[in-house]
Amino acid sequence: VSDRPLRHLAILAEGNFGFHYGKTAVGVIRYGPDPVVAVIDSTKAGGNVSAILPGRDIPIVATLAEALALEPRPDTLLIGIAPTGGRLPDSWRVTILEAIRAGLDVHSGLHTFIGDDPEFAAAAAAAGTAIVDYRRPPDRMETAVGRRHEPGKRVILTVGTDCAIGKMSVALELRAAARAAGRSAAFVPTGQTGMMIDGWGAAVDRLISDFAQGTVEWLVEEGERRGDWVIVEGQGSIDHPAYSSVTLALIHGATPQAMVLVHKPGQVAHDFDHLPDRSFPMAELRPFIDLHERLAGLVAPSKVVAVALNTSLIADEAEARAEIARVEAETGLPCDDPVRFGAAGLWARIEAAVEALPWV
Amino acid sequence: VSDRPLRHLAILAEGNFGFHYGKTAVGVIRYGPDPVVAVIDSTKAGGNVSAILPGRDIPIVATLAEALALEPRPDTLLIGIAPTGGRLPDSWRVTILEAIRAGLDVHSGLHTFIGDDPEFAAAAAAAGTAIVDYRRPPDRMETAVGRRHEPGKRVILTVGTDCAIGKMSVALELRAAARAAGRSAAFVPTGQTGMMIDGWGAAVDRLISDFAQGTVEWLVEEGERRGDWVIVEGQGSIDHPAYSSVTLALIHGATPQAMVLVHKPGQVAHDFDHLPDRSFPMAELRPFIDLHERLAGLVAPSKVVAVALNTSLIADEAEARAEIARVEAETGLPCDDPVRFGAAGLWARIEAAVEALPWV
Numbered sequence: 001v002s003d004r005p006l007r008h009l010a011i012l013a014e015g016n017f018g019f020h021y022g023k024t025a026v027g028v029i030r031y032g033p034d035p036v037v038a039v040i041d042s043t044k045a046g047g048n049v050s051a052i053l054p055g056r057d058i059p060i061v062a063t064l065a066e067a068l069a070l071e072p073r074p075d076t077l078l079i080g081i082a083p084t085g086g087r088l089p090d091s092w093r094v095t096i097l098e099a100i101r102a103g104l105d106v107h108s109g110l111h112t113f114i115g116d117d118p119e120f121a122a123a124a125a126a127a128g129t130a131i132v133d134y135r136r137p138p139d140r141m142e143t144a145v146g147r148r149h150e151p152g153k154r155v156i157l158t159v160g161t162d163c164a165i166g167k168m169s170v171a172l173e174l175r176a177a178a179r180a181a182g183r184s185a186a187f188v189p190t191g192q193t194g195m196m197i198d199g200w201g202a203a204v205d206r207l208i209s210d211f212a213q214g215t216v217e218w219l220v221e222e223g224e225r226r227g228d229w230v231i232v233e234g235q236g237s238i239d240h241p242a243y244s245s246v247t248l249a250l251i252h253g254a255t256p257q258a259m260v261l262v263h264k265p266g267q268v269a270h271d272f273d274h275l276p277d278r279s280f281p282m283a284e285l286r287p288f289i290d291l292h293e294r295l296a297g298l299v300a301p302s303k304v305v306a307v308a309l310n311t312s313l314i315a316d317e318a319e320a321r322a323e324i325a326r327v328e329a330e331t332g333l334p335c336d337d338p339v340r341f342g343a344a345g346l347w348a349r350i351e352a353a354v355e356a357l358p359w360v
Numbered sequence: 361v362s363d364r365p366l367r368h369l370a371i372l373a374e375g376n377f378g379f380h381y382g383k384t385a386v387g388v389i390r391y392g393p394d395p396v397v398a399v400i401d402s403t404k405a406g407g408n409v410s411a412i413l414p415g416r417d418i419p420i421v422a423t424l425a426e427a428l429a430l431e432p433r434p435d436t437l438l439i440g441i442a443p444t445g446g447r448l449p450d451s452w453r454v455t456i457l458e459a460i461r462a463g464l465d466v467h468s469g470l471h472t473f474i475g476d477d478p479e480f481a482a483a484a485a486a487a488g489t490a491i492v493d494y495r496r497p498p499d500r501m502e503t504a505v506g507r508r509h510e511p512g513k514r515v516i517l518t519v520g521t522d523c524a525i526g527k528m529s530v531a532l533e534l535r536a537a538a539r540a541a542g543r544s545a546a547f548v549p550t551g552q553t554g555m556m557i558d559g560w561g562a563a564v565d566r567l568i569s570d571f572a573q574g575t576v577e578w579l580v581e582e583g584e585r586r587g588d589w590v591i592v593e594g595q596g597s598i599d600h601p602a603y604s605s606v607t608l609a610l611i612h613g614a615t616p617q618a619m620v621l622v623h624k625p626g627q628v629a630h631d632f633d634h635l636p637d638r639s640f641p642m643a644e645l646r647p648f649i650d651l652h653e654r655l656a657g658l659v660a661p662s663k664v665v666a667v668a669l670n671t672s673l674i675a676d677e678a679e680a681r682a683e684i685a686r687v688e689a690e691t692g693l694p695c696d697d698p699v700r701f702g703a704a705g706l707w708a709r710i711e712a713a714v715e716a717l718p719w720v
Contacts, residue, residue: 245572
């Protein structure tokens with residue numbers, strides 16, 4: 001997947017818009033370059049995206065047919081969910097087929113490749129439309145070689161205390177702030193939503209394990225061609241029972257000089273489809289930060305230089321700011337919610353901290 | 361891949377027998393159930409496997425034709441290398457085609473699937489022979505669910521200070537010792553060589569990253585059906601620049617109650633095809649042990665209960681025993697070289713240590 005022209009999107013998020021598994025839809029609307037014509041979710045039909053994302057006046061409709069009646073007419077159906085295991089709900093097949101037959105391209109980030117489905121592939125061939133599976137791995141299959149960063153490049157990885165808490169959003173906000181400050185900055189997409197937004201990258205959770213670190217190393221090399229400040233989207237968390245190995249592939253493949261830890265105050269346990277009697281608590285921040293530095297340092301030195309809080313569970317703004325101050329005191333690190341309160345201030349402090357690192 | 365009848369093997373290890381990339385050949389000869397008729401390596405032709413593995417009287421021949429002239433005639437060509445990236449050297453294609461045309465099955469653990477190669481597949485179809493690609497992942501694609509071990513089961517994972525230092529061998533020696541001591545014990549193969557030896561398992565380094573931990577969890581579930589003491593073959597090392605994520609998938613997927621650390625005294629840096637100017641030093645044992653316990657404990661409590669040394673770089677037996685005593689004092693843990701000096705003593709100490717763990 002490489003850079004591509006703009007599209008008019010209808011986003012399929014049936015039953016999930018605004019919820020956990022609909023994070024792809026929200027991410028693409030918030031950060032993507034493509035105009036979104038409609039979100040399809042019959043359980044919220046008649047509503048508007050602005051209820052969740054203020055300022056985004058996008059209707060939520062019940063069916064694809066309703067979306068197709070809008071102006072401008074959508075040219076692409078984007079599958080806007082990322083369920084555990086990445087499978088396609090059977091009930092969505094009809095809508096996808098309808099879209100293909102109506103001449104729309106289909107963009108998907110599911111583990112189940114739409115383009116490999118004989119029925120979808122035949123329909124797309126007949127309709128002359130394209131199917132893009134963002135999670136399809138690159139043909140390149142190489143293990144890591146221990147590459148060093150080019151001189152003058154600064155690589156920052158977002159890590160987190162859980163999956164789905166905002167590592168991609170923080171990376172995108174920091175890139176925007178860096179550019180606003182006049183820096184040459186690039187974002188390295190490592191998941192399907194980031195790829196949909198930035199038009200390149202690889203879904204690390206889909207890679208063959210042996211090549212995960214080598215592919216991340218290669219993505220960072222490309223990131224260094226795109227900017228001097230290279231902000232790598234993190235995945236999962238190092239204490240996640242299902243995804244920690246993907247996280248470590250990012251840490252050891254990207255060899256970031258600095259990391260930004262993303263955390264969501266108020267979340268009590270890992271968000272994870274586990275067995276009913278199992279619960280995995282969230283980590284304590286300070287020892288968790290030390291562990292990240294220790295783990296990264298097994299391959300290349302790295303420091304957590306800031307904490308980005310996702311304060312979305314704290315409705316009151318003053319309380320959110322108080323929590324930011326509390327975490328700043330607890331960790332001794334710059335802290336803010338860059339999505340809620342803007343990333344300019346946090347970026348300036350991150351930049352200063354990175355430039356002060358002895359290994360930069 | 362499941363349990364299968366015995367075969368008569370010719371092992372292709374051209375240019376690599378006895379060297380690093382030929383570890384599959386040595387592992388299969390040492391621990392596999394199948395009689396090995398010949399090793400094919402023209403660079404060592406006329407020699408005998410017994411020079412490397414005392415007591416194994418197996419001729420090394422220059423060509424497949426020579427191997428086919430031996431009694432009993434081989435019925436299977438086993439690809440006996442595991443190069444970085446797992447690719448098939450072009451020069452071996454001719455030999456593989458010859459083998460198929462001579463009616464032999466082909467067993468391979470390479471990342472490049474022999475059975476997907478149109479020329480090999482057509483030849484096998486014409487000859488009525490089978491191609492088995494051990495690294496082909498299972499159809500099952502599930503993320504980890506946080507499964508608990510069945511009551512009474514003890515799960516032990518071998519971990520290491522590097523790749524290719526003997527984690528599989530130690531696991532197999534410990535299983536043999538456990539069985540000799542009257543225990544119900546199973547080995548869980550997580551790499552192609554272990555699978556060739558034990559006839560089941562999955563190559564974790566070939567799995568899609570998102571499903572690596574879930575698949576290891578599932579392999580351990582099967583291991584628990586096969587024995588009360590479940591010894592899981594480890595992969596890579598948590599400080600390996602290319603493979604650490606595979607290692608963490610094993611630690612968090614298997615949730616072992618105990619780990620055995622494998623280390624090779626005398627090795628000065630990671631054995632790794634890196635850039636010429638990069639070198640990655642070996643870890644210090646005691647902090648490395650602590651880090652394993654810390655990392656494992658993020659998901660489930662675990663303790664390193666013993667150190668298994670690979671003393672193959674220490675020729676003198678008394679010196680090897682002195683090194684074992686030194687590491688035992690340094691780490692405060694039971695220590696031995698179970699491949700060189702037998703695993704019975706180390707197993708007894710491991711068993712006692714595991715039974716004493718508060719979480720067992």
